[in-house]
Amino acid sequence: MPHLTLDLPHWLTTSQRETIVALAERNHAAHGNDLLGLVLSGSAGRGMATERSDLDVMVVLTDAAAADRSTVKSNEVDEIVDSWSELTTVPPFGTEHWWYRWSYAWAPVLLDRTNGELAAAVRRQATLPPEEADAVLVDHDRLDGWLNFAYRALKNDRDGRALEARLDAAESVPWLLDVVFAMAGRVRPYNKYLPWELREHPLDAWTADDLLGLVQRTLNGDASALRETFARVRAACAAYDERRGHTRTSEMIYGWGTELAIFEPVSGG
Structure with missing residues (x-):
């Protein structure tokens, strides 16, 4: 040619x-x-x-x-x-x-x-500069939205509503993935390519097996997976805020106040 x-x-x-x-x-x-x-x-x-x-x-x-x-x-x-x-x-x-x-x-x-x-x-x-990542996480409420669905799932699980808990847990997953990828400065992949991207282009803070395992357990309605994910997200937000020189994502989390108690590990669990 x-x-x-x-x-x-x-x-x-x-x-x-x-x-x-x-x-x-x-x-x-x-x-x-x-x-x-x-x-x-x-x-x-x-x-x-x-x-x-x-x-x-x-x-x-x-x-x-x-x-x-x-x-x-x-x-x-x-x-x-x-x-x-x-x-x-x-x-x-x-x-x-x-x-x-x-x-x-x-x-x-x-x-x-x-x-x-x-x-x-x-x-x-396919990339998110820092200001755009902030917008996805905070201005468009993807972090707060994930917290909301995870919180609702844990309340339903606490109150014995297994189906409702599973539905809310499943609905939290797209919000979680937006959060995880936005913190890495990347657009969330289509579901078909999620395992491929995590393995071929790893995220610094989440191994493929870790994140995919938490997602699968969340889809199964596993309350402990939501609590483990919360701990990981909270730590990731602290690291993200430090890199960005602000406290916006951490403030959003701690703005939930005493409601965050439901995310703490269950005694003996």
């Missing part, structure tokens, strides 16, 4: 490589210099593809070129059109496109014709 040099992950099959090369050639022929780059997302982009997986290739175009294109899906490849403005606009937490940000996490850049600006934009989508 005289005009394009692709950086293809080593784990791709011959068939996948041929599909991507053909896609790149087709887009270069159609758009010339308006083709800014290609990014491989989905299972294939993370070495998790099966025989049933297709390829998710983001085709990054200038705004003008992207205006005349739309995403095309087939059994073999989803050709997802991404304009430069879309790629470089970072949707805040809770907005319509926030959920798509993790699709860029750890996604190999196959082609970057922007002298690295495209690769940097891809990384930015």
Whole structure:
């Protein structure tokens, strides 16, 4: 390919490589210099593809070129059109496109014709600078929300309402994962990729086995898992606040006052 040099992950099959090369050639022929780059997302982009997986290739175009294109899906490849403005606009937490940000996490850049600006934009989508992490944890109440569901689950468990406890415990999990990943400056992965990310890109404060074990026990309605998680989160908040030079997350926790007693280990338990 005289005009394009692709950086293809080593784990791709011959068939996948041929599909991507053909896609790149087709887009270069159609758009010339308006083709800014290609990014491989989905299972294939993370070495998790099966025989049933297709390829998710983001085709990054200038705004003008992207205006005349739309995403095309087939059994073999989803050709997802991404304009430069879309790629470089970072949707805040809770907005319509926030959920798509993790699709860029750890996604190999196959082609970057922007002298690295495209690769940097891809990384930015899936990372949280300190101020944005604060916003997720505190301003958007993900920490307080996790505490609320965990607290309700423990009250239900205390009062003998096993089903209700399990429901609240399960509902606490997405909030917990937002908290854990925000403290690490990362967008929470889609559930399908949670074990993969924890093992391939470990968090400093949580090993994969620790966090996945606590999540599984929480989903089973295990009250002791919620108490263990609380202790871990409280310590993580103290460390996070120290790094940030504030006390916002710790203050949110201790603002619960005497209600926190329910998180203390049960005597003899």
